[in-house]
Amino acid sequence: MEQQTIPLNDRDLSWLHFNFRVLSMAETPGVPLYERVKFLSIFSSNLDEFFRVRMPALLALHQLHEGEKGALSAAQQEIARQLNEYGRIFTQVVIPGLQEKGIRLYYGESPAPEHFPAIRDYFFNTILAYLRPVRLRLGEPMELFLENNALYLVVCLEDGGTGIVNIPSDHLPRFLRLAGNDILFLDDAIRQHLDFLFPHVGIKAAYSIKVTRDAEIDVDEFSGHLLQKVEDMLVQRQMGVPTRFLYDAAMPDALRNQLAAYFRIAPPELATGGRYHNLRDLSDLPLPSDASAEYPKAPPAYCNAIDPGRSLLDQVQERDFLLHVPYQSYDYILRYFNEAATDPEVREIYVTLYRVASTSRIAHALMSAAQNGKKVTVMVELKARFDEANNIRWAKRMKAAGVKILYSIPGLKVHAKVALVKRKRGFYWDHTALLATGNFNESTARFYADHVLLTRHQALTQELELLFIYMQTGIQPGKFNFMHFEHLLVAQFNLVERFKTLIRGEAENARNGKPARITIKLNNLQEKSMIAELYAAADAGVEIDLIVRSICCLVPREGIRVRRIVDRYLEHARVFIFHNGGKELIYMGSADWMNRNLHRRIEVCFPVYDPAGRQQLKDIIALQLADNTNAVILGADARNLPVPREAGAPGINAQRDTYAYVRKL
Missing domain, CATH: 1.20.58.310 (Polyphosphate kinase N-terminal domain)
Structure with a gap:
């Protein structure tokens, strides 16, 4: 095709x-x-x-x-x-x-008079320290640079002039909690005092604006060391060209056009908005405690198969453990790194870090490991979009503590979520691996739904060691008598062809009259050749169920059903199940089927061999395919359609029911 x-x-x-x-x-x-x-x-x-x-x-x-x-x-x-x-x-x-x-949130209305003294005091004692009121000279060369996604008020003055003042929401809370449960936008506290900022002229009106700037700057544009390239990129990003000039819809057209000319905004970049911008700040709305207005508490369950009184590294040598976060506690992952840092028999630790938590306990454990005399090697991806600065900060700290830091690979991002621990026990070495669908980040693990495999499987740990050798030396597995990847699926090596082979195998079974089924869960599906393979398999008679959270360029058709789940947690896991003539093959991993993942990143998908873990994955995916509350079906035009539900049929909510399922494991 x-x-x-x-x-x-x-x-x-x-x-x-x-x-x-x-x-x-x-x-x-x-x-x-x-x-x-x-x-x-x-x-x-x-x-x-x-x-x-x-x-x-x-x-x-x-x-x-x-x-x-x-x-x-x-x-x-x-x-x-x-x-x-x-x-x-x-x-x-x-x-x-x-x-x-x-709770009263003032939205485009003046607050009650009894709040005026408190607002006035806060303005003069706190807000005023951060304000930069400026009179614009429209029609003359631009003298003011609008910062990326920063908020401003454009002020029309009675003398015909135009002023502008910043709204310092990057320094101060966006909302003021007033007496009782009244809440005021920071913007409106400033609006009330514009006559102080622009005295003796009178205020006619004020309108909110903001500029969003291009964040896609290729580090290959810069010369020099990679770390310096990325640091330069962060500065350059804030100076990027505008992609959106968002303005209050109430603003007169003449003023909008004057501002567009002054700030060099092209017509396609103009976007009408409301009175308030950056409403992502609603996450910080100072709401009073009310359990009835929030999701019920869902404390993470413990894994009953893990004995808390014994070494986790020892227990992984005895059997595999598959964890489902945030339904199960992320403490096991933290404990894995903590034990590795202090176990006297651990000699070497290897980790990939894509998005590091701002207060990462994992990074602290790795630093402790290095200071305890262990060989610690960490691949820190400096090009993780919008996390570059935080990753650089941690990379420098870990390097100062004695950790060997690998700074990315030219032309590739390392998006794999893997770790390897090597212990020397007498004359023998044992290896344990941690392979995950999500980042080693205890902050996002609270609301990202992922799976984590702890294993000592010899083939998996050996191949993982090969991957770390490649990331350190550039020597590819298969060269110089190194073994190939047979169990791990690694982008840039065998991942794309292996998945295509698996899809084609299902198609061949269908053509031969055998049962054939594919079930895949992804964040994004866009890569054309993989979509073409799925179309061909469906045409051959393979039944295909896809769970795709975000981008889905595949058009659903006969034999291919696509659903999306948006709920309390962010669905983040990637799971691949192939019927394989009744001998199911089950993989998990970090790779979405996007051009970037399959062709411009190091990704790792891995088989799940443990029978208990395989059944758990199948049960959880079955709940997601049965969800008739927060799941939707994607139509041929990619729009969200409700899942049909017969009258009186019980409601199935995948996340709620997965939590109940995991607690019983």
Whole structure:
């Protein structure tokens, strides 16, 4: 099948439909009120990232290719539709819901007079220290640079002039909690005092604006050492070209056009917004404690198969353990690294780190290990988008503590989530491996749903050691008598061809009249050749079920069903199940089926051999395929469609029911 002729949904529209599903959770019956506020915040944060990462490509295509202008227009129309829905849900559903709880969020209205003294004192004693009021000279060369995603008020003055003042939400809380449960935007506390910032002229009106700038800057554009390249990139990113100039819809057209000319904003970059921008800050809304407005507490379960009184490293030598976070405690992963750092028989530790927690206990354990005389080698991916600065900070700290730091691979990102611990016990060595679908990050592990395998399987640990040799030396497995990857699937080596072989094997079974089934769970599905293989398998009679959280360029058709789950936790695991003539093959790993994952990254997928772990994965995936509450089915146009549910049928919620299932293990 020709890749150029296969039907595909637009990548960006598919992602926008995913984000709309996030938004729709803010008015989904059964979602507690405070959680609805969080979904509004997540939607806004996601959309900001879209403008930083994807909009530059759409704008470039718009300028270079006449035929591609429809992609930009379609995305802009969908975003406008979603923002209208956002405003409706926020003002007609969430704010009234807060009022029913006795919480008043002032939204475009003046606060009650009894709050004026407190607002005045906070303005003069605190806010004023961070303000930079400026009079603009519109029509003359630009003198003011608008910082990326920073908030500003454009002020129309009675003398015909125009002022601008920053809203310092990066230094101060975005919301002021007033007496009782009244809450005021920081923006409005500043609006109330504009006559002090621009004295003796009078204030006619004020409108909020912000500029989002291009975040996609290739480190190959810079010369010098990789660490310095990335540090330079972080500075360059904040100076990137605008991709969106967001302005209050109430702003007069003449003023908008003057500002666009002054700040050098092209027409496709203009975007209408509301009175308030950066509503991702809603995650910090100072709400009073109310258990009824939040999801029920779900403390992580312990793994009953693990004896807390014995060494975890010893127990992994006896059997595999498959952990399901956040349903089960992440403490086991922390303990794995802590034991490795202090066990006198551990000699070597190897780890890949993609997104490091800001207060990483894992990084501290690795530093302790090095200071305890162990050989510790850590591959830190410096090019993990938006985590570069934090990763650099930790890389420098670990290096200073004696950890050997590997700074990425030219032209590739290391996205694998793997660790290897080597112990010398007398004359013998034993190896244990930790292979995961998610980052070694205890902060995100609280709300990312992932799977983690602890194993001593000899073939897996040997091949993992080969991967670390490659990352340190560039010597590829298979050269100089090194063994090949046979069990691990590693992008850049065998991952793509192995998955294609597995899909084709199912297609061959179907053509021969044998049962054939593929079940795959991914975050994103976009790579054309993999989609073509799935189409061909479905045409041969293979039954295919896909669970795709975000981007899905595959068009559902006969034999291929696609569903999406958006709920309390972020579905982050990648799982691959092939019927294989009744001898199922089950893999997990870090790799989505995107061009970047399959062709520009080091990814690791790994087989699950332990019978108990295999059954657990199958049971959890079965719950996700049966979800009829928060799951949706993707239509042929990638839009979200409700899962059919017969009257009286019990509600199945995959995340709720997975938690109950895991607690019984």
